[in-house]
Amino acid sequence: MKFSYFPGCSLKGTGRAYEESLLAVCRALGVEVLELDDWNCCGATAYMAVSEAAGYMMNTRNLALAERDSHELLAPCNACYLSLKKTQHYIAEYPSVAAQATGALAAEKLSYTGKVKVRHPLDVLVNDVGLPAIKKAVKQPLKGFKVAPYYGCQIVRPFAEFDDQQNPVLMDKLFQALGAEVVRYPLKTRCCGGSLTGTLGEVGQRLSFILLNEAQRRGATCVATVCPLCQFNLDSYQAEMSRQWSPVRMPVVYFTQLLGLALGLDEKALGLQRCIVPLPAQEVHA
Amino acid sequence: MMPLTPTLKFDAERDPSFPKQIMARPGGEKLFGCIQCGTCSATCPVSIYMDYTPRQIMALTRAGFKDEVLRSRTIWLCASCYACTVDCPKEIKITDIMYALKRRAIQDGVYPKRFPIPVLAREFFKMVRRRGRVTESELVVRLMLQTNWLGMVKMWRQGLNLIRTGRFSLKPERMRHAEALQPIFAGGEPHLATRTPRHPWEAES
Amino acid sequence: MKQPTNGEARIGFYVCHCGTNIAGVVNVAAVAQYAAQLPGVVVSRDYKYMCSDPGQELIQTDIKEHQLNRVVVASCSPLLHEHTFRTACEKGGLNPFCFQMVNIREHDSWVHEPGDAATEKAKALVRAAVKRVALHTPLEVKRTRIHPDVLVVGGGIAGIQAALTIANGGQNVYLVEREPTIGGHMAKFDKTFPTLDCAACILTPKMSAVASHPNIKLWTYSEVVKVDGFVGNYKVQVRRKPRYVNEELCVGCAKCVDACVYKEEKFEDEFNEGLAKRKPVYLPFPQATPPVVVFDPDACIQLKTGKCKKSCLEACDRNAIIFDQKPETKEIEVGTIILATGFRTFDATRLPQYGFGTLPNVYTSLQIERMVNASGPTDGHIMLKDGRTPKAVGIIHCIGSRDNRTNRWCSRVCCMYSMKLAHLIKQHTGAEVFNFYIDIRAPGKGYEEFYGPLPARMDFRERRRQGEMGGQRHDRKAARPRPARPARQTPAVG
Numbered sequence A: 001m002k003f004s005y006f007p008g009c010s011l012k013g014t015g016r017a018y019e020e021s022l023l024a025v026c027r028a029l030g031v032e033v034l035e036l037d038d039w040n041c042c043g044a045t046a047y048m049a050v051s052e053a054a055g056y057m058m059n060t061r062n063l064a065l066a067e068r069d070s071h072e073l074l075a076p077c078n079a080c081y082l083s084l085k086k087t088q089h090y091i092a093e094y095p096s097v098a099a100q101a102t103g104a105l106a107a108e109k110l111s112y113t114g115k116v117k118v119r120h121p122l123d124v125l126v127n128d129v130g131l132p133a134i135k136k137a138v139k140q141p142l143k144g145f146k147v148a149p150y151y152g153c154q155i156v157r158p159f160a161e162f163d164d165q166q167n168p169v170l171m172d173k174l175f176q177a178l179g180a181e182v183v184r185y186p187l188k189t190r191c192c193g194g195s196l197t198g199t200l201g202e203v204g205q206r207l208s209f210i211l212l213n214e215a216q217r218r219g220a221t222c223v224a225t226v227c228p229l230c231q232f233n234l235d236s237y238q239a240e241m242s243r244q245w246s247p248v249r250m251p252v253v254y255f256t257q258l259l260g261l262a263l264g265l266d267e268k269a270l271g272l273q274r275c276i277v278p279l280p281a282q283e284v285h286a
Numbered sequence B: 001m002m003p004l005t006p007t008l009k010f011d012a013e014r015d016p017s018f019p020k021q022i023m024a025r026p027g028g029e030k031l032f033g034c035i036q037c038g039t040c041s042a043t044c045p046v047s048i049y050m051d052y053t054p055r056q057i058m059a060l061t062r063a064g065f066k067d068e069v070l071r072s073r074t075i076w077l078c079a080s081c082y083a084c085t086v087d088c089p090k091e092i093k094i095t096d097i098m099y100a101l102k103r104r105a106i107q108d109g110v111y112p113k114r115f116p117i118p119v120l121a122r123e124f125f126k127m128v129r130r131r132g133r134v135t136e137s138e139l140v141v142r143l144m145l146q147t148n149w150l151g152m153v154k155m156w157r158q159g160l161n162l163i164r165t166g167r168f169s170l171k172p173e174r175m176r177h178a179e180a181l182q183p184i185f186a187g188g189e190p191h192l193a194t195r196t197p198r199h200p201w202e203a204e205s
Numbered sequence C: 001m002k003q004p005t006n007g008e009a010r011i012g013f014y015v016c017h018c019g020t021n022i023a024g025v026v027n028v029a030a031v032a033q034y035a036a037q038l039p040g041v042v043v044s045r046d047y048k049y050m051c052s053d054p055g056q057e058l059i060q061t062d063i064k065e066h067q068l069n070r071v072v073v074a075s076c077s078p079l080l081h082e083h084t085f086r087t088a089c090e091k092g093g094l095n096p097f098c099f100q101m102v103n104i105r106e107h108d109s110w111v112h113e114p115g116d117a118a119t120e121k122a123k124a125l126v127r128a129a130v131k132r133v134a135l136h137t138p139l140e141v142k143r144t145r146i147h148p149d150v151l152v153v154g155g156g157i158a159g160i161q162a163a164l165t166i167a168n169g170g171q172n173v174y175l176v177e178r179e180p181t182i183g184g185h186m187a188k189f190d191k192t193f194p195t196l197d198c199a200a201c202i203l204t205p206k207m208s209a210v211a212s213h214p215n216i217k218l219w220t221y222s223e224v225v226k227v228d229g230f231v232g233n234y235k236v237q238v239r240r241k242p243r244y245v246n247e248e249l250c251v252g253c254a255k256c257v258d259a260c261v262y263k264e265e266k267f268e269d270e271f272n273e274g275l276a277k278r279k280p281v282y283l284p285f286p287q288a289t290p291p292v293v294v295f296d297p298d299a300c301i302q303l304k305t306g307k308c309k310k311s312c313l314e315a316c317d318r319n320a321i322i323f324d325q326k327p328e329t330k331e332i333e334v335g336t337i338i339l340a341t342g343f344r345t346f347d348a349t350r351l352p353q354y355g356f357g358t359l360p361n362v363y364t365s366l367q368i369e370r371m372v373n374a375s376g377p378t379d380g381h382i383m384l385k386d387g388r389t390p391k392a393v394g395i396i397h398c399i400g401s402r403d404n405r406t407n408r409w410c411s412r413v414c415c416m417y418s419m420k421l422a423h424l425i426k427q428h429t430g431a432e433v434f435n436f437y438i439d440i441r442a443p444g445k446g447y448e449e450f451y452g453p454l455p456a457r458m459d460f461r462e463r464r465r466q467g468e469m470g471g472q473r474h475d476r477k478a479a480r481p482r483p484a485r486p487a488r489q490t491p492a493v494g
Helices: A016-029 A046-050 A052-069 A078-093 A095-101 A121-137 A170-177 A201-217 A228-236 A238-244 A255-262 B017-023 B039-043 B054-063 B066-070 B083-087 B094-107 B116-131 B136-147 B149-154 B156-164 B178-186 C028-036 C053-066 C078-091 C105-109 C116-133 C157-168 C184-188 C199-212 C255-259 C301-305 C311-315 C365-372 C414-429 C447-451
Strands: A002-005 A032-035 A072-074 A146-149 A222-225 A252-254 C011-016 C041-047 C070-075 C099-103 C150-153 C173-176 C216-219 C222-230 C233-240 C328-334 C336-339 C392-396 C432-437 C459-462
Touching (some): A046 B094, A052 A072, A052 A078, A121 A255, A170 A255, B039 B054, B054 B066, B116 B178, B136 B149, C011 C028, C070 C116, C157 C173, C157 C184, C199 C216, C222 C328, C365 C414, C414 C447
Parallel strands (some): A146 A222, A222 A252, C070 C099, C150 C173, C150 C336, C173 C216
16 A cells, blocks of 8 residues: 655644654554655645635645656645645636646646545545454554544535545544544534634634533543644643633544554654643553 | 714625626635525634624625625634535535635735734745745744734743644755745736735745 | 328428517528428428418418428427417318427527527427428327226325315225325324414314215225326226235224233334334324224234234234235226325434434424324423423424525425424423524415514524624623534424
8 A cells, every 4th residue: 555645834843743653653554655755835724815826736736746656645634635635626626727726737847637536544544454454453452541533624624525524433433443432522523723723812722622621521531633733723722721711631642643552653653742731641551 | 972884885885896706716606696594604613703704794795895895804714614615505615705805805905914814824825935835833933923922922831832842843844946836926816926016925036 | 181101201391480589580581491402391481470371371282282291380389389280281181190390489589599590400400300200100189088087196185185076076086095094294283384273173074084985995005006008098006005904894993002912112103203102013193094003014023923922813803903914906997196195304314413313302393293292192292302391492494495405495384384383382381482594484375474473472583693793682792603503402394
């Protein structure tokens, strides 16, 4: 199993634990990933706010690079995943976008035909590698873990191509297969606030607080995420949230970190020390 | 003495070309199918903070109330969670319309200049234009210096936490050949062309 | 009559100007010229008003003079003048069915702009007609018998009323109903809008009349499986499903139900919309017509395994139970079929954000209807799953309707239906009732008057104003957006 890999800016920055744990887990499960050469930023939500054309063109370049390497493209960050997917869909649906988006490829002798498939690692790990294979590779079942699986917005909205849009369950199934207890978490796709946590804290942090508070109320011992911005938002402001609203203390990890723990991988290799609110030691060394 | 402002508009004060322009962008085609059901406002996680709710923005846009729409806080508060787009019974891509309105507000120069959100968009845009990628740590610093440096000081704890956990990049993240992106910026929307920059941020080399 | 010979079509073609109706848009002269060179066409004319006497005479004269055996007229809709031109052909000595009409008015000149495209379209239509008419064979008009019997498919109120009206007029009616009893959805209702009449009081006398009407043959638990024949003369096969009870003998005393080896009701009761349970043998509801019990073959132990005490057999003192009853196919002849098969409520699980099927106290309108009904599963008490009376009830309109993703249309009845339920819920529980609507649609006689007094007694909240000023009666502090998943007990209107 071989994939082209689009890390996105976050996975090289505040989200580096996601990259660390993802690559470690892929190695352990026999999934080969090759980072896309000289990839550019996907534009996230910022580019669409400034220049639609530039936004599509930036993503088309990444898609064209992936087509050149002719593997499916793995995009772990929800925002990157959505930007790439939306570009693909809109090129196919809107002739005006198709005309613009490919205009900047010629200079690098790149081309885009629409063949390349953009995949999220949650999809690849649960559906391609498969739960039976993962179960076989589990060395330390996640006993005692009560996980609230938090999917966030952009892997199910507006395109829900590998899971249910209103009630996704791939992470739930994964953690159950790893031996953890999965907490029923109806807010699993409510917005964490995105970039508003940094620009309009009282709005953005409030949204993240609601998510953490609910997980806490339902007895979760940790929240699992699939997006570096969600992880950052939920992880980084808990002291402020506790002061402003009510106490929350909830470790927030990447789903790949939990998977890695179950596979018996080393915590440092999984970047667990990068959590601002750490996973309790006794859970890690179960 | 409280100033009295009229809350009604005459037909002549509306701009009928405005909704057509918004509808011309991908996602805006079904704007006139809106039945004003309010499902978008109800499902939007930040609608309670907005001056005009998403449904009101749709109505105002349709009716040509360009100023009200472009000067609203609403379009900047949208976090692109797509809940509205998914729940709209008339399949209007509301999130895309919000993006189109953001771009139009920038183009017309009526965006709130000190409001953190367009400032963030601008800094993000410039950084990627220069280096091809974003360095989050630098981006946040730039943002706070321009909008709320006192707030940045208050965030010392976050900063320390990020440095402690090795998540604060001290080196900028960059492409090897960022110049490969130049064709993109040359072919962008007219108001971003380097020939006649409308705003300082577009003239970045 | 001129007998046409295969392969030797001699076609007369006529294109009508219809004043300027056609000629103002289509170049009729060009069409006539075009038709003249089509294979088989021996005469091609354009004329101002083909339907006029001179126009018709043109056809008659040409048939004789040019030995025409086929005629094509390009003009208006056949609904208007096909008969006229067929008669003209007949008068000219040609079988009237050797005629083909082409509509270049409603289908061309009246729907397009003047120009080449309209003319080309006319030519294309004409070309097709000329080709077709060569294949016509002469036909004879005959009179035939129409069978006077009528089949009504569907025994809800519509089917029942249709059957009664026709039977009272003296004709024989077969009323075929899929369920074990007639009555349909109306049998589930408590009251009707806008008069708040008792539904059963209107329905059950009619059900009774059907059962005893000498001209109506009532076949319940039956389905139409095949329809052959043609208008006025249908041959229909009706499959009568086995209820494992002799309909002639059973009187609906239900002693067998009491005697059943299942001491507790365990199986989902369809009539009560899943809110109650029943036994494998059951009477759908007390006024079921015919008053005959029915056995569920998927639940009855005897029917599934053959090994049961059969205490029901013992209890029946009329020997009406027949465990080896077989399905029966009946063949009937009818002249008219009326389809009155009713509706199905929208499956609210298709819109999971409203919580139906996941949250505990979310009900559909029909479920509330059964609760409100004094003869329903809760004896007329509206209650939460845990038995408590709700203090606040929300009714959401338009679930599944006015939605491009499910049903585009407005369901037309659900506003009135919701308001009826709102009124009944308020009456039964005194709870605070919220109506979440998009637009109030009250189009019928007495409907607006029904709606009028309601906003004073209960909360009508526009869905559009949730989360905004004006969204509630109180001040801004009390404003809370309606979450996509309502936290309170909320019947969804299907």
